[in-house]
Amino acid sequence: MKLSKSYIPTLKEVPNDAIIPSHILMLRAGLVRMLSAGIYSFLPLGYKVIKKITQIIREEMDAIGGQEFHLPALNPKEIWEQTNRVEAFGDTMFHIKNRDYVLAPTHEEIMTYHAKGTLKSYKDLPQTWYQIQTKFRNEARPRSGVIRGRQFLMKDSYSFDSSWENLDASYSLHDKAYRKIFERCGLKFFVVGASSGAMGGNKSEEFMVKSDAGEDTVAYCEKCGYAANVEVAQSNIESVARNSESKEIYEISTPNIHSIDELCEFLKIHEQETAKSRVYMHNEKPVLVLMSGNDEVNETKLANALGGQVRPCHPDELKEITGADAGSIGPIGFSHRIIADLRLKDGNNLYSGANKNDFHIGGIDLKRDVPKIEYFDLRSICSGEKCTRCGNHLEVFKAIELGHIFKLGTKYSEALEANFLDEKGEAKPIIMGSYGIGVERVMACYIEQNFDEKGIIWSKLLSPxxxxxxxxxxxxxxxxxxxxxxxxxxxxxxxxxxxxxxxxxxxxxxxxxxxxxxxxxxxxxxxxxxxxxxxxxxxxxxxxxxxxxxxxxxxxxxxxxxxx
RNA sequence: CGGGGUGUGGCUCAGCCCGGUUAGAGCGCUUGGUUCGGGACCAAGAGGUCGGUGGUUCGAAUCCACUCACCCCGACCA
Missing domain, CATH: 3.40.50.800 (Anticodon-binding domain)
Incomplete structure (x- = not known):
């Protein structure tokens, strides 16, 4: 291609709207242009790179027996209602105004629709179907260039199996294929276990790359490879020491003292001698959550520990439940359920709020004074803490999710009645897996990992x-x-x-x-x-x-x- | 959705606080000439309803109100 005849509009200056390196460079090198927030046009040079990436993906998917489809983005809303996902996606799903269609944010429903009635026997299984297609999600806040868009390219594949063991096999094939794909693309990545959220199903793993532009925070152990989202990563820090002698509880006047820092400063005590209180509503009942010092409540862990819905109490609810405002709440005299972070287990001589504004209580012995207390792992881990698996130091950093593999199970096959007949002639729902890769993210992450002050540094395989x-x-x-x-x-x-x-x-x-x-x-x-x-x-x-x-x-x- | 910020030629920005000729600069673009291994030089040009609407005023890029777009932080997020 002669440059004199090409459309490669390079930019000398850094465009005003771009902050992260990949976004700046994709604009400057003439790979993409923004049409609207989170909506990008790929220019010829950028599209060449997209084609290189999708080709790698295609080769590795085909290598594990994948068959490529091309599915409609425009879907009848009815199918999505059958799986209850119109509601589940909520405002994230785009709705067409003049007909009952939605723009597909993913394709479980449509693939399952095609499986229904055609994958009829265990002899028809397993199948792996995939597509590389544009998805639409009405993101509340698109950001970081192409990394979080309202319209994006995704490779999504779906496995259909006749047993859970066979699903394990399909899942593991995808796991291997994904590693090959990301390796061929030249990405430094790692894999974390994750919760599967609105997708349904149980086991899932995320393929991530470390990046400040990431939206997830993960804990990673370089030594043993342990990696987990901080929302679920186990805290392995020692409990606060229990003093041999327990003091009696006593009230202290603490005018205008609200934060743990202020309390420590005022009483000349150490942060670890304090227990911070947070009140949550759990299934319409208040729960007091005690954390050591300034540790923040990890709400995902809290929800997992309690089960069901959890939300922080509103300020007026606090007053009604405890008689005090935030900053003066504590376990003594609190008449509802009380739980605490493991770090506080059996702690004594602690300071906490008195449930009376401008007062705190000292000498609290959780064992003696709060006999019904329950302990859970409720805090987020921090950099430098010990790995639960090998004891080495963990690193906590931001990361971008490139790919996600799920063992879906039968959620969609049951909802859409996609059944097969097993060896005994019994009808059973097909057991499914679902596997995604964000194509633009692969491109952006590659650039995030391969650039210098002059520009992009392409590898042989991705270079346009x-x-x-x-x-x-x-x-x-x-x-x-x-x-x-x-x-x-x-x-x-x-x-x-x-x-x-x-x-x-x-x-x-x-x-x-x-x-x-x-x-x-x-x-x-x-x-x-x-x-x-x-x-x-x-x-x-x-x-x-x-x-x-x-x-x-x-x-x-x-x-x-x-x-x- | 909450908080903060920005919107002036293709790009980066000045001017706005304190209203007053014809709205500027650099880069880019066009034409002619010189140069030709690390974002050259000279000369002459083209290109802007100052995001939009309404208001205040004799007069608005500038002040006020509303609105739209985009960016950042947060909330949210298969």
């Missing part, structure tokens, strides 16, 4: 072109004819070449554009080298430059290709 040929001074007849000849030769040898044949640009512009676009190998045709029948080759990633003989170009290129 194999080679970037630069004719420096295209008003020099010698360079024009030499670079054109090289261009034709490389194309004939099967390379996909981007040829910067632009007449009116100085060398600096061409070099900078080449570094911005990030094609792994640059071939530079300049006057001085050409006079000696030589060319320069530059490797984008390392910046290394090589002067080579012109007649050895093809041989050298194939050597460089194996180096990158």
């Amino acid at each position: 072109f194999d080679l970037h040929l630069i004719g420096l001074n295209m008003k020099n007849e010698m360079i024009v004819s030499a670079s054109n000849e090289i261009y034709e030769k490389l194309k004939a040898a099967g390379y996909d070449v981007l040829f910067d044949d632009r007449k009116d640009f100085s060398a600096g512009v061409k070099f900078n554009d080449a570094d911005l676009l990030g094609i792994p190998i640059q071939i530079i045709v300049g006057e001085k080298n050409l006079k000696e029948n030589k060319l320069e080759v530059k490797l984008r990633r390392t910046g290394e430059k090589f002067i080579i003989d012109r007649n050895q170009l093809e041989q050298k290129i194939s050597e460089f290709q194996s180096m990158i």
